Amino acid sequence: MSTSRTNEDVDFSAQVDRAVVTFLQILRSGWEGVATLAKTTKQEVVAEMLSDWAQSNWEMVVEAAISTPAMVFLDPYGDGAEANGASSRIWMPEAKPTHAIHIVSRMRAAVLWDVLSEANRTLPREGFAIDRFVTRSVDGWYEEKPPFDHVLSYIDGSEALFRVEDLEFVVQRTQT
Amino acid sequence: MAVKGKTLSALIALLITAVIAPNLASAERAFEKTRVGGFDVPAGTRIEGPTALSPRTHQGIEHAYGEIASGYVVAARGVGAASRAGYNGVQGPVQMVTRVTRDGSRAARIQFPDKSILDVSMSRVKEFIQNLHPKAPPGSLQRVIFDDAIEGTKGLKRVPGPEDLWWLE
Numbered sequence: 001m002s003t004s005r006t007n008e009d010v011d012f013s014a015q016v017d018r019a020v021v022t023f024l025q026i027l028r029s030g031w032e033g034v035a036t037l038a039k040t041t042k043q044e045v046v047a048e049m050l051s052d053w054a055q056s057n058w059e060m061v062v063e064a065a066i067s068t069p070a071m072v073f074l075d076p077y078g079d080g081a082e083a084n085g086a087s088s089r090i091w092m093p094e095a096k097p098t099h100a101i102h103i104v105s106r107m108r109a110a111v112l113w114d115v116l117s118e119a120n121r122t123l124p125r126e127g128f129a130i131d132r133f134v135t136r137s138v139d140g141w142y143e144e145k146p147p148f149d150h151v152l153s154y155i156d157g158s159e160a161l162f163r164v165e166d167l168e169f170v171v172q173r174t175q176t
Numbered sequence: 177m178a179v180k181g182k183t184l185s186a187l188i189a190l191l192i193t194a195v196i197a198p199n200l201a202s203a204e205r206a207f208e209k210t211r212v213g214g215f216d217v218p219a220g221t222r223i224e225g226p227t228a229l230s231p232r233t234h235q236g237i238e239h240a241y242g243e244i245a246s247g248y249v250v251a252a253r254g255v256g257a258a259s260r261a262g263y264n265g266v267q268g269p270v271q272m273v274t275r276v277t278r279d280g281s282r283a284a285r286i287q288f289p290d291k292s293i294l295d296v297s298m299s300r301v302k303e304f305i306q307n308l309h310p311k312a313p314p315g316s317l318q319r320v321i322f323d324d325a326i327e328g329t330k331g332l333k334r335v336p337g338p339e340d341l342w343w344l345e
Contacts, residue, residue: 045275052278076330079319083278085299088329096328116311139313157321159309 012066013170019065020101020169024133026057028146035145048082050144054132055081056090062101066171075100075174078132078144097174102127103151106168114160115150116142121160126172128153128160136161260320261292261303272343282344293317296340300326300333 031050038049058077066072073095080088087093104127105112111120112128115136121128133148142152142161150161258264268289277283283297293304303320312318321331 048278076328079302079332080329085277085279085281085297086326086329086333086335088333116309140311141313141316159312159318 016171017169019062023061051079052081052083059091073098099171100174101130102170102172103167112162116161261294264290266290284343296343301336301340
C-alpha cells in the first residue's frame with residue numbers, strides 16, 4: 001500500500017493546521033476581553049460563557065475551514081458549549097461528531113515531550129486528541145488563559161501537556 | 177426428568193445462598209458507610225431504580241446486584257479516590273449555588289464536603305472530582321467521564337435522573 005501523499009492531501013493537511021492556528025490566534029487575542037465581560041456575571045457562569053465563545057469559534061473557524069467538500073463535525077473544544085443544554089455544540093446542536101483534531105509531531109518524531117509528566121510520550125499513529133489550549137502555571141500545573149502555548153490532551157484519562165511549537169494539527173475520523 | 181429439575185433447582189438455591197447472597201449483603205454493608213452521587217442510600221436498600229452511579233433504570237436482581245457492586249467499588253476506594261461526585265464518605269453540609277441557564281432553565285452547582293461537584297441543569301449533569309494527577313495542586317478537580325454520556329459531549333454530560341433533578345426542586 002502506498003503511503004505517499006497526494007498534493008490534495010498535503011493541501012488539506014495544511015488547511016487543517018492553518019485553521020487550528022487561526023483559532024489559536026483568536027483565542028489568544030480575545031480571551032481576556034471575554035473573560036472580563038464574563039466576570040460581570042455570576043461566577044458560575046464565567047466558565048460557561050468562555051466555553052460557549054471558544055466552542056462557537058471552533059465551529060465557525062476550524063470546522064468551517066475543513067468542511068469542504070464534505071461536511072465535518074468536530075469533537076467539542078474543551079468542555080464544549082453550554083448554551084444548548086444537553087448538546088456541546090452551538091450550531092446544529094443535534095449534529096454528532098464525525099472527526100476530531102489530533103496532534104502529531106511537527107518534526108515527524110515518534111514521541112512528544114509531555115511537560116507535565118516530564119517524559120516522552122509515544123505517539124500512536126493517529127496522534128493524540130486535542131482537548132484545549134492552556135498555559136503552564138507557576139506551580140507546574142496549567143491554567144486556561146493566554147498565551148495558550150501548550151495543548152492539553154488526555155492520555156488514558158490523565159492530563160498531558162505538549163508545547164504548541166512542537167505540534168502539527170491533523171484531523172482524524174471519530175471512531176464509532 | 178423431574179429428578180433433574182429438582183437437582184437444578186437445588187443447585188440454583190445453593191448458588192444464591194452460598195455465592196450471591198453473601199456478596200450482596202457485603203455490598204449493602206459498604207453502602208451503609210457512604211453516600212453516592214449526592215443522595216443517601218439507606219442501609220439495606222436494594223437499588224433497582226435510577227441512581228447517581230447510573231441513571232439507567234434497571235430491573236431484576238442481576239442488575240440490582242450490579243448497581244450495588246458498583247457502589248461497593250466506589251466505597252472501597254475510600255475518600256479521595258472517588259470516581260463520582262457525592263459525599264464519598266465525608267459527612268457535612270453541601271454548598272449549593274443556583275442559577276438560570278441561558279436557555280432559561282434552572283441549574284444548580286452542588287459542592288460536597290469532599291469538594292467534589294455535581295452540576296445539574298434540567299437537561300444535563302456534569303460532575304467533577306478530586307484530581308489525583310501527581311502534579312495537580314491540592315484542591316484541583318478533574319471532570320468525570322461518563323460511560324453513559326450524551327453522544328457528542330466527549331463523555332462529559334449525562335442525562336439527569338430523578339436524584340439529580342431533586343436538587344432543582
